[in-house]
Amino acid sequence: MMTLFFHRHGMTGEELAPLDYLRNFDLNGEEKIWLDFEDPTEDEQKLLSEVFHFHPLAIEDCIAVMHHPKLDLYEGYIYLVLHGINFNLAHERFATHELDVFLGPTFLVTYHKRRMRSIAAAREDCRKTGLTMARGLDFLIHTILDRMVDNYFPVLQMMEKRIEAIEAQVVERPSPEILKQIFKLKRELLWLKRVSFPQRDVILRLYRDDSQLVSPQAQLYFRDIYDHLYRMTEIADSYRDMTMGVLDAYLTSVSNRMNEIMKVLTIFASIMLPLTLIAGIYGMNFENMPELKWHNGYYYVLAGMGVLALVMLIYFKNKKWM
Numbered sequence: 001m002m003t004l005f006f007h008r009h010g011m012t013g014e015e016l017a018p019l020d021y022l023r024n025f026d027l028n029g030e031e032k033i034w035l036d037f038e039d040p041t042e043d044e045q046k047l048l049s050e051v052f053h054f055h056p057l058a059i060e061d062c063i064a065v066m067h068h069p070k071l072d073l074y075e076g077y078i079y080l081v082l083h084g085i086n087f088n089l090a091h092e093r094f095a096t097h098e099l100d101v102f103l104g105p106t107f108l109v110t111y112h113k114r115r116m117r118s119i120a121a122a123r124e125d126c127r128k129t130g131l132t133m134a135r136g137l138d139f140l141i142h143t144i145l146d147r148m149v150d151n152y153f154p155v156l157q158m159m160e161k162r163i164e165a166i167e168a169q170v171v172e173r174p175s176p177e178i179l180k181q182i183f184k185l186k187r188e189l190l191w192l193k194r195v196s197f198p199q200r201d202v203i204l205r206l207y208r209d210d211s212q213l214v215s216p217q218a219q220l221y222f223r224d225i226y227d228h229l230y231r232m233t234e235i236a237d238s239y240r241d242m243t244m245g246v247l248d249a250y251l252t253s254v255s256n257r258m259n260e261i262m263k264v265l266t267i268f269a270s271i272m273l274p275l276t277l278i279a280g281i282y283g284m285n286f287e288n289m290p291e292l293k294w295h296n297g298y299y300y301v302l303a304g305m306g307v308l309a310l311v312m313l314i315y316f317k318n319k320k321w322m
Contacts, residue, residue, distance in 0.1 A: 001037075001039060002019075002037055004035050005130075006033045007033075012129075012134055022047060027107065030106075033108070034110070036110045036119060037112070038113075040111070048062065048109070048111075052104075054079075061081065066081045068081075068195075069199040069202045078213055080100070080202060084097045084116050086151075086155075103141055103213055108140055110144070117148075118145070118147035118148040122140065122143055122144045125143070136218065152192075156236070159188070160239065162185060166178060166181055166182060171253065196232050203229060206222045207226055275305045275309065
């Protein structure tokens with residue numbers, strides 16, 4: 001699906017027949033356009049080379065799935081690869097979605113295979129007011145990227161709640177399932193850092209861009225996005241530290257629980273040892289044993305074993321071993 005907005009003579013509008021419009025579009029003219037590809041067809045993908053004449057390597061990277069953000073400078077335009085984020089509440093995990101951007105003096109081309117909230121919001125702005133596009137294509141891409149980065153923070157807040165919930169479960173009832181959740185959360189935070197850290201470098205290069213495609217006024221706004229990403233990477237690092245703390249607490253809790261179990265088992269074994277000794281002595285099959293002729297000898301032995309067990313329990317209690 002393609003969506004095309006144009007800005008000419010101080011007016012912003014949406015072109016309902018983008019194919020016909022693009023055939024007559026002058027890349028070197030004064031008119032500015034924003035062309036958005038959402039899950040495009042193969043015929044629509046051909047416009048990248050037939051209309052805009054992008055470099056084959058850039059088109060190849062655009063169509064393929066890139067797992068890391070990047071910025072490439074070409075003659076007359078900038079190519080960006082960035083990643084938005086989405087949190088799947090049902091599965092309690094987040095997923096990143098790639099956004100490819102071509103920014104030139106008269107065109108902005110965005111390419112993505114899934115619906116993105118930041119793109120959808122920018123399209124609505126262009127339909128309602130068009131003020132963002134009127135300020136310039138650099139401000140338009142800033143608006144898209146700013147919203148995309150802002151979508152990261154609710155995900156971070158959800159992750160913080162997950163860490164707190166896991167921490168509470170670790171204290172109350174540590175289990176192997178909790179350990180799986182800890183490692184899963186740790187992997188997600190590591191992936192988040194791998195995405196956000198190079199993305200921060202991409203925005204920094206836009207902020208310091210000398211290609212004249214980003215105006216000095218817009219560069220200040222890109223610096224604000226950079227600050228948000230910098231804060232986000234710090235938060236992700238702190239959450240990883242919290243996760244490691246939860247993991248240590250889990251291991252400590254399991255170790256303490258194991259120690260308690262071993263202590264109880266040791267106490268029972270210690271109590272049973274002298275009782276087994278007594279039972280073993282009276283299980284010897286000698287004919288001349290003094291107590292064999294006692295009428296109530298069996299009960300005396302049981303009582304003695306009970307008293308001995310009670311004395312040992314009192315002794316362990318006084319020693320604070322239980």
